[in-house]
Amino acid sequence: MDQIKFLLDEDQIPTSWYNIVPDLPEPLPPVLHPGTKQPVGPDDLAPLFPMSIIGQEVSAEAQIDIPEEVQQFYRQWRPTPVHRALRLEKELDTPAHIYYKYEGTSPVGSHKLNTAVAQVYYNKEAGIKKIATETGAGQWGSALALAGAMMGVQIQVFMVKVSFQQKPYRRAIMETYGATVFASPSEETQAGKAILRENPESTGSLGIAISEAVEVAATRDDTNYSLGSVLNHVLLHQTVIGQEAMRQMEMAGEYPDIVIGCAGGGSNFSGLSFPFLGAKLRGEKQTRIVAVEPVSCPSMTKGKYAYDFGDVAGMTPLVKMHTLGHTFLPPSIHAGGLRYHGMAPLVSHLVNLGHIEPLAYSQRSVFDAGVQFAKAEGILPAPESNHAVRAAIDEAIRCKEAGKGEVILFNLSGHGHFDMQAYSDYLDGSMVDHQYNEQEVAMALSGLPSVG
């Protein structure tokens, strides 16, 4: 009988994070100060992050030790399993082998806790009492809220208003863990008030919520800021996923020809793929690396690779990334975690160099795939993860048509148990496909900051 589950022991949890920076074929463009347009130094970031995290953000070391305490937290839910989707393979009648790494076994149901415990740990170590953050669908907020509860750090969450209204249970989770939750745009900050003055009906966006959280952190001494994706150190923390998966694929006696992840800010995608991509960049292995985004928020496939702000108000440093323009408001799709105007600078750089293949799918087609996957494999994926499922199924179908037995590995970044409204909408036919608005993107792109 074919083996379908590949489990590691607790003592096989990675003890260091993998940093892809030294393996990059060309250096990453520098992060610029929004005022001077000169490269930022550690002091510019100090109001927001502890020095240990700033050090990781700019590190050129290949391996960074995971603190003993963080490893201890990881033991609660790591290592996570790799499954072979044997029933799905049979149903698709494909010669391809489909594997998935399942991050939904964490107590908050997604990969986000991998970086949340690390970030709270470093902040607490630096004497920080409060952390402000934003959340889209609520996964990041619940992960940070739990990490805050584990270590006694207070968490303030600015939650994108449309999700605040559509996902009351996510808010209840964050509050259960002791966090304070505001619907964003809020009256709590100057940035929030300014947006509400202009548009009282604003349903918010990640970019707006980031402005609010950054403002709170920048203006209060005891409060830092924490981001759940995009930044180098967040991608770094997620590489426990790919390092474990490498050992698990070894157990399976296979090496992936294709590695797939969904990408909102790029963290779960990078977490799984960077260790494999590193091996490729070092010339050790050949693997296709595929990042999947929604057609309604297509930063990699339709955006521009340019310097832009990370937030709507223009308070963050300027980073070079694939962007739809920091003022672009993506439509309210169910995969709230993929509604961000930009993409991680590391992912953008590697897309630009041709080492990552970007791909976009519409909402209903990813739910077709998610429902097919749930019936075959039992696990009900998060709406975000359905994008990776769609791509994996399409690759398996391509393998069938070509009569080629390739090995596919994708990241099932989380379960969808708190996203059942999305599944009901899909099942009763009320889910609609949004195209991205070309005119709005053009307008947002015309507002890109000019740099040197």
Ligand SMILES: *Cc1c(COP(=O)(O)O)cnc(C)c1O
């Ligand atoms: C937040 C989230 C994403 C998108 O964020 P990335 O940083 O791109 O990984 C994807 N899947 C799940 C389950 C999430 O919670």
